[in-house]
Amino acid sequence: MAPSADPTAAGFPKAVLFDLDGTLLDSAPDMLATTNAMLAARGRAPMTLAALRPHVSKGARAMIGAAFPDVDVGEREGWVPEFLEHYGRELGRHGAPFEGVEAMLTALEAAGCVWGIVTNKPEYLAALLVPMLGWEDRCAVLIGGDTLPVRKPDPLPLIVAAERIGMAPADCVYVGDDERDIVAARAAGMPSVVALWGYRLPGDQPEEWRGDTMVEQPQALCDAGAWPSP
Structure with a gap:
């Protein structure tokens, strides 16, 4: 996708890269259906969405660990393919973009900004x-x-x-809800936005992640002034 205008003239970045789960997409409901299928198969009670949600951005292993804290880590590791198989069936059935994400993406596109996704979710x-x-x-x-x-x-x-996408890292901004997103952006020489609307564990302290800015809701990023300067 090529930009149709110079986004920097409007104050937007040339390009934005996003994390997926917990940043663009509220996938926790799909993950809950997946986790509860594994619990049911083992005769266990289901988890609540509130209990699982903080673990979603940490990946399959973290969610399995939250659901089965009493099971040995080595045994849980062998359950990852089962998790992904269940998730493949639930994919996109329950989750949706966070409120304000479509407006944010439309604003970026209208300014001529290129955007893409960098996620730790398996590519397929x-x-x-x-x-x-x-x-x-x-x-x-x-x-x-x-x-x-x-x-x-x-x-x-x-x-x-x-x-x-033909950009230097310094001309992009990375948006993510997990500390590893911000660590990766800093190491890449890429300005970053901490997505505070995403998934965090109670002990997480996003103000210590050293992101360039923190944003409460996607709608705020419709405003060019909310973005860090490359």
């Missing part, structure tokens, strides 16, 4: 989700957790995403 699952959300012709690049040999907090996925 992220690639299935993008058209479900109607973003297949809008998202300029998609990097999944297994697209490259490393994943966030390593900066390489962000660097490669910038390369694929």
Whole structure:
């Protein structure tokens, strides 16, 4: 996707890269259905959405651990493929973009800004989700957790995403709700936005992540003044 105007003239970044779960997409309801299917298969009571939500951005292993804290870590590791199989069936059935995300993306596009996704979700699952959300012709690049040999907090996925859209990392901004998102952006030389509307554990302290700015809701990013200067 090529920009139709100079977004910097309007005060927007040239390009924005987003985390997916907990940043663009409220996928916790899909993850809850997945987790509860695994609990039911083992004769256990279901989790609540409130109990699972803080763990979603930490990935499958964290969610399995939250659901089965009494099970040995090594045994839980073997359940990851089962989790992904269940999740593949629930994908896109219950979740939706966070309120304000579509308005934010529309504002970026209207300013001529290119945007894409860098997620730790397996690429094949992220690639299935993008058209479900109607973003297949809008998202300029998609990097999944297994697209490259490393994943966030390593900066390489962000660097490669910038390369694929023809941008220098310093001309992009990364938006994410997890500390590893901000660590990766800083290591990539990319300004960052902490998405405070996402998923966080009670002990997380986003003000200590050293993001360039923190934003409470996606709608705020419709305003060019809310973005950090590259």
